[in-house]
Amino acid sequence: MTDTLIFAIPKGRILKEALPLLARAGIEPDADFHDPASRALQFGTNVPGLSLIRVRAFDAATFVAHGAADFGIVGSDVIDEFGYEALYAPVDLKIGGCRLSVAEPKALAEDDDPRSWSHVRVATKYPNITSRHFAARGVQAECVKLNGAMELAPRLGLTNRIVDLVSSGQTLKENGLVEVEVIADVSSRLIVSRPSFKRKAEVMTDWLARFREAVDA
């Protein structure tokens, strides 16, 4: 068996912080990875047999859970949302820190009594986490799935509340929203596909050790 390996790395928020970590673990992407004009989707690296794919964060988890990619990086928010059984998250990379929170308009927060809720309407990219979170206290959450610009939902009357990632809280503030509850602290994890972890055990355990060292470095 050829031990060709595919590493899934998410576009956006995490990418900038992830690259130095990859470098410390010994992975340098080929030059065209950094070329904004490049339309390539898969990139070579300095490590023979190892290539990178750059995809959306949710897709990175999907590629790895299906074994189409062997390992990768995603936020713990994505891992929790999918709850894939075929996915391991053995290393906390301690990057991409933020939190997943419930937010609502300032006026609503001021005279709201969460104890009386039986049902809430929430705009979110995380319907599973959101329903689980509210269900745990006996409240049914009706989730409106959005892929971005969550803050618009309360302003335009789509929903009263949102569940979204919050780092500084600046975007919430600019949209007249306040953070009322933290559901989970989020950080990026090294994820590994279960079949790859078993079938390519030697090389995968070696990479795990390298990433553990890179985090501690």
Add this chain to the structure above:
Amino acid sequence: MTDPISRGLLPEGFRDRLAPRAAAADRLVRTLCDRITAHGYDLVQPPLAEFEDSLIGRLSDGGAQDLLRVIDPVSQRTLAIRSDITPQAGRIAATRLAHRPRPLRLSYAGPVLSVRPPQVGAERERMQIGAELIGHDSVAAAGEILTVALEALTAAGCADLSVDLTLPSLVEELAEADWPVDNLDAVRAALDGKDHASLIAAGGAAYAPLIEAAGPAASAIPALRAAGMGAAFDRRLDAAEALTARASGLARVTVDPTERRGFEFQTWLGFSLFAGGIASEIGRGGTYIVRHPGGAEEPAIGFSLYIDGLVQAGLGRRKTRRIFLPHGTDAGVGTALRADGWVTVAALSGSDDAEANACTHIWTGEPAAL
């Protein structure tokens, strides 16, 4: 208006299997069954459906949720379609074959149905082939079961096999012994995902070396010995070492002490089977308890293989020589050719032709290649 069902739409997770894959699947089932029964595992054929109660008591919680249930118009009781044949083999061993001497060796092959599609893949109907050894769960029994599974898979054409050994009851027993934790559920959930950060957050830092040790048996077993779990658990590592030695001629062996997903029903040993070129697991097994009607318990070990991944990977296919017999060919010609291993397609009229029948050869007084 076209009705999708009239066009053959099937429910999600079900499919028609056509040539050549249907033949390949059939061949794989026969090869696997032949190899298993050759080790003395008598074939049994439990029914597709049973009383729900009979299946539920013998399935894990997740398995019970997987059952498709219907009300039986005859008995007015709930029937369930099996999602796993293992509990049926256990039922047979505990009832109709309870009087037979142990160890009892049983094998089976048949379709199973899950209500929910798996997270990865979509199949709700799968073909399960397996063997159960009832009455023993010793290292010797485990060695036999592993060998039978690996030999059968090798005969079916699987290459680059690997076995992942797991110790399903380990974490719970450690928590009761020297490694207590406040919230066992949270620790186990973190261990399931090998999620180091959540494990620390759940107060299970002591268990972190068990995640880090998982990997090739040659390095995992020494690392687990060094983790200092205590003498009772060292014996389990001795067993893992013995099984590694037994299986290593047939497969690569890895050890993962905390794997629990899908092993909720297993006792001291579980294992998963993988093969090169097939992305998902192809089979699993382990030790478990068979419960008798009187409440007695009996140790057992077994394995189940699922051939769908093998068929997908193109295993079980065989090139057939398919010869067209033009209209009027003497019947004796076909008989002789079939006896010689040919597949024959006889023309029904003079307008039939070889190409439309996907033949590789035509009879012209002798086989002529097309």
